[in-house]
Amino acid sequence: MTDLSQDSWRIKRDLENRLGELIGGFGYNHLETPILEPTDLFLRKSGGALASRIYSFTDPGSNLVSLRPEFTSSIMRHYLECAEDTPLPVRWQYSGPVFRYELSHPEASGQFTQIGAELLGSPSITADAEVLGLASQVVSQSEVADWRMALADLDVLNSVLDAVGVSERAKTFIIQNVPKLQQGKQVIPQVLEEAHRLHITGQGTREDYLVEAVQGLDDSQARVVLRGLLKWNAADQVGQRNADEVVGRLLRKLRGTDDGKSLHRGLELASDLAAVHGEPKVALRDAEVVIQAAGAETGAFERLSQLLDLVLSDSEIGGHMELDFGLVRGLAYYNGIVFEVTHPRWPEALGGGGRYDGLARALGGREVVPALGFAYNLEALLAVGKGSRVKRATESSQA
Structure with missing residues (x-):
């Protein structure tokens, strides 16, 4: 987290406004969401990627809340709350501070500005192409040269x-x-x-054998097989327990293993x-x-x-584009295409995004809502853009 002089603030605000106008030209309306949200909103479909990076605390009402680490979950939460009055497809853009703790380099932890866009309600290839094209225009409009866009598709994997x-x-x-x-x-x-x-x-040869024995069978068929194996091999171990209970427990365990x-x-x-x-x-x-x-x-x-x-x-x-099937990004809610934009002078991705059709259901929605979007680190765009403008302005203000 750093302070900005007036000159640096003006340069940053100028780029933020220009990018907002660019994204708005594609029909994306502004949406502002709270900085503080329930922690569960960000963890429900993010996997473990965000759990150790979120600034969380218990508020005076004993609710676990977090400073937002990203916008996408909040955007989808907003849609689910207003779905009856929001015809699809809908396009939203946003910009504002997000907060993350960086495990690999704690000195870089804290606050940065994220700017991005989300397209909800379209599963089409043209929607994917629209978002990729807009994401590329954002980085070009930021006067960044030598950038690369890596693209993968989790549906292929x-x-x-x-x-x-x-x-x-x-x-x-x-x-x-x-x-x-x-x-x-x-x-x-x-x-x-x-x-x-x-x-x-399975934890051993016996469990691997049982997994193979019930593979391809429906539950009723699998229960017959397991009940027969139980009578043949383990009747003396069942004791007073109900055989059906033992078979049910074993089947649930085997269905959860490969x-x-x-x-x-x-x-x-x-x-x-x-x-x-x-x-x-x-x-x-x-x-x-x-x-x-x-x-x-x-x-x-x-x-x-x-x-x-x-x-x-x-x-x-x-x-600027390359395919990279080793790209999965960090958040578990992605499916379909995923992409990242990088620059040789910045240690991490400048930004990225992808498709997250399962997020609405994960957040409590009754139906699948096809969706995709992207977000950039605005400070990163400024740092690698023409002349590293914020840094230069900061230095001149300190002279």
Whole structure:
């Protein structure tokens, strides 16, 4: 957190206003949300990525509240509260302070300004292309040169994992470990150990055997199999407990685990896909090899190919984009496309975004609301923009 002189404040406000006008020109109306919100709003679908980075406290009414670490959850919360009076699609933009604790470099923790846009209510490829195009115009309007946009599609990875037959819990685990899997297949044994520790796989040969025994069966069929195994192998251990109760408990446990072979194959394929990055058309061909090896459905891959045909003709994106299937971003609410914009003179992403169709349901909505958006760190844009203007103005004011 830093102070700004009047000159630096004026430069920052000027860029904020210009970017707001740019985004507004695409039909995005301003929406202001509270700085302070219930902590649960930010944690419900973010996974563990934000839990240790949020400034939280208990208010005088004994409610756990947090300084907002991002805007997206608040935007979706607002929509759900006003859904009856808000026809879809709806476009909103925002700017304001957010607060995060940075574990890797605490000296950079605190407050920064986030500016972004969200498009709710459209699942189409044209909506994806609109948001990617607008995100690229924002960084160009900020007079930033040499920026790169990395794009991935989590639906492509999910299609590969679906072909293997792993559970939703295992898919989430694999996606969270994609950054580690980018190092190569030599890390898979380490990742499998973590899966055993989290009870994602059976804890031994016996449980792996039982998982395979009930795989592909509905619950009633699986209960018959397990009841027979129980009578044959463990009748003396049941004692006075009701056999149906034991079978039910065991089935719930097995349904929550994956067999080791499927998980191992899923990790191998995820590692192969995470290694794919580079010029979009070349990377797309490399990704297709992995998809074919998995025997996966090609719908998500074809959708991504169509999206690239749309956005690569945009002069604002042009030579700035690359595909990077090792990109998953940090928040668990993303599905579909995800992207990040980087610059060689800034240690982290300038900004990024993606699609988050499941967030509305996670926040209590009754229906799926297709949605996507992006956000930038305004101070980062200023720092790498033409002449690093805020820094220069600050130095001149101190002279």
